[in-house]
Amino acid sequence: MSDATTSAVTTGRDAGAPPPRVLSIAGTDPTGGAGIQADLKSIAANGGYGMAVVTALVAQNTQGVRSIHVPPTAFLVEQLDAVSDDVEIDAVKIGMLFDEHIVAAVSAWLAAVRPPLVVLDPVMIAASGDSLVSGEAVAAIRALLAEVDLVTPNVPELAALVEAPPASGWDELLEQARRLATDHGVLVVAKGGHLEGPAARDALVAPDGEIVEFTSDRVDTRNSHGTGCSLSSAIATLRVRTGSWPAAVGEAKRWLTAALRDSDSLAVGRGSGPVSHFVGLWDAAGSLGPLGAHVDRVIPGSSAEPASSDGDRNTPGAAEVERAWWASIEPIRTATDELAFVRYLGDGTLDREAFVRYLAQDALYLREYARALAAASLLAPTPEEQAFWAASANGAIAAETELHAGRVGHESLFSAEPFDTTSAYVDHLLAFAARGDYLGLVAAILPCFWMYDDIGRRLAARRRPDHPFGDWLATYDDPAFAASTRSAIEIVTRHAAAVDGEERERMRRAFEVSARHELRFFAAPLQVPSD
Numbered sequence: 001m002s003d004a005t006t007s008a009v010t011t012g013r014d015a016g017a018p019p020p021r022v023l024s025i026a027g028t029d030p031t032g033g034a035g036i037q038a039d040l041k042s043i044a045a046n047g048g049y050g051m052a053v054v055t056a057l058v059a060q061n062t063q064g065v066r067s068i069h070v071p072p073t074a075f076l077v078e079q080l081d082a083v084s085d086d087v088e089i090d091a092v093k094i095g096m097l098f099d100e101h102i103v104a105a106v107s108a109w110l111a112a113v114r115p116p117l118v119v120l121d122p123v124m125i126a127a128s129g130d131s132l133v134s135g136e137a138v139a140a141i142r143a144l145l146a147e148v149d150l151v152t153p154n155v156p157e158l159a160a161l162v163e164a165p166p167a168s169g170w171d172e173l174l175e176q177a178r179r180l181a182t183d184h185g186v187l188v189v190a191k192g193g194h195l196e197g198p199a200a201r202d203a204l205v206a207p208d209g210e211i212v213e214f215t216s217d218r219v220d221t222r223n224s225h226g227t228g229c230s231l232s233s234a235i236a237t238l239r240v241r242t243g244s245w246p247a248a249v250g251e252a253k254r255w256l257t258a259a260l261r262d263s264d265s266l267a268v269g270r271g272s273g274p275v276s277h278f279v280g281l282w283d284a285a286g287s288l289g290p291l292g293a294h295v296d297r298v299i300p301g302s303s304a305e306p307a308s309s310d311g312d313r314n315t316p317g318a319a320e321v322e323r324a325w326w327a328s329i330e331p332i333r334t335a336t337d338e339l340a341f342v343r344y345l346g347d348g349t350l351d352r353e354a355f356v357r358y359l360a361q362d363a364l365y366l367r368e369y370a371r372a373l374a375a376a377s378l379l380a381p382t383p384e385e386q387a388f389w390a391a392s393a394n395g396a397i398a399a400e401t402e403l404h405a406g407r408v409g410h411e412s413l414f415s416a417e418p419f420d421t422t423s424a425y426v427d428h429l430l431a432f433a434a435r436g437d438y439l440g441l442v443a444a445i446l447p448c449f450w451m452y453d454d455i456g457r458r459l460a461a462r463r464r465p466d467h468p469f470g471d472w473l474a475t476y477d478d479p480a481f482a483a484s485t486r487s488a489i490e491i492v493t494r495h496a497a498a499v500d501g502e503e504r505e506r507m508r509r510a511f512e513v514s515a516r517h518e519l520r521f522f523a524a525p526l527q528v529p530s531d
């Protein structure tokens, strides 16, 4: 299994490569929220070409499962062969397998075809609580783990696979995931959707025990039908596109959270409804205006009216801006993750002097960053934004600087000279402030929130009792900072969605330049400063 990060999720299409051809092998949901129907939407929403082989037909809706019809296994094999005899498959996502006969047929097909990537969602129980597997299936699914790259159990599925009671907390969930990963030599995405608490946490756990955590705010909705199906299909698709499992899981979760947030807008069914798979795309399509906008010829005598052509057809919504901007800095984010400084900080092997150099630069940076935030408050068009930036300025100067001073001592901190990388970053921010350019300024401010929050989550997950930088890594795991990051993203992307394309691109460039400054900032402590 290679983790080399190659192509980026920067565009809808990856240069030179066809869209990933992703096959879902799963059951059906006629209401379109789970199973194969959800998989096809998820694959498409994440830039792949979806294909589907049906294991079982399920008469279900948002309220529950009514009955299950399983076609003969021989027909399942015919469907599988029909696909693999003709199409080059880039990734397979396996969902509902229902019984051991289906598991055996899929297992034999995998052994013969050997698709490059296999993700297994070990579906056992629908969100409604109904069982989707028969008696012997769990043992057969456990045996199938030897043939897959990554498995995505929820809390009860993980418990069934490791033959333990369902985890009641995060640490217990991680422990079970570690056991499953080690025992079966498989990557595990342990999903914490069923746990309590304000955050929805998932973790990617490797057989060697390495854990990468992914956290989002818990969306207040009952529309969790098909979240597991959608997540696993997105991961399979994005793994092909990014070449990296952590990037694929992170991107998939980010997309799913946006789709959950928009789910109430769908109004499908009276139970636990589907997520809004095409949230970004529909935001963009919404700007096409009323249906009929594409009528470009009116035949004399017909009653058809040409639709109004005003409005910017390419205007995205805030969610789409969020996704596009984050994707546009994917190579920068990956390069940051791969920096020796970040890796050594995570595994605890970082040289202490380099760590102190980093703290000193960070303290110098934060003083000026606080000024940039204060300027954003000064220029803000609404009292809410004014208050948000002012509170962030306060947070940056007070809490963070205290934190640094507590570690290194005021003297060595403030006697340090700024590195060129620090000065360049600060100058980039303050130039927007000096020009009174609110939109450029807040776009430039955003990566410090967003990238720090993103990297911080992964670093915080590396903590262990004897970690030399353990107390520092713990500071990255701050729910209040995660909440501020979310607010900052929402403020900036809302503005970016409201301006014209040229202005939006100017903002995105300010954002991207700051992202590059973040990369250089993290690289600097291990580089010999130039004169």
Ligand SMILES: Nc1ncnc2c1ncn2[C@@H]1O[C@H](COP(=O)(O)OP(=O)(O)O)[C@@H](O)[C@H]1O
Pocket: 127, 153, 154, 155, 191, 192, 193, 194, 200, 201, 202, 216, 217, 218, 219, 220, 221, 224, 226, 227, 228, 229, 231, 253, 256, 257, 260
């Ligand atoms: N209310 C929620 N808000 C945000 N993310 C959620 C929520 N519920 C579930 N998720 C996410 O959806 C995915 C599926 O999670 P989970 O509900 O645990 O699995 P399943 O759908 O298989 O039962 C995970 O990434 C989880 O973190």
Ligand SMILES: Cc1ncc(COP(=O)(O)O)c(N)n1
Pocket: 026, 027, 028, 029, 034, 035, 036, 058, 060, 095, 096, 123, 125, 126, 127, 132, 224, 225, 226, 227, 228, 229, 230
């Ligand atoms: C055919 C089928 N497959 C899977 C699920 C579970 O969906 P989820 O766990 O994603 O809510 C489902 N309800 N129907």
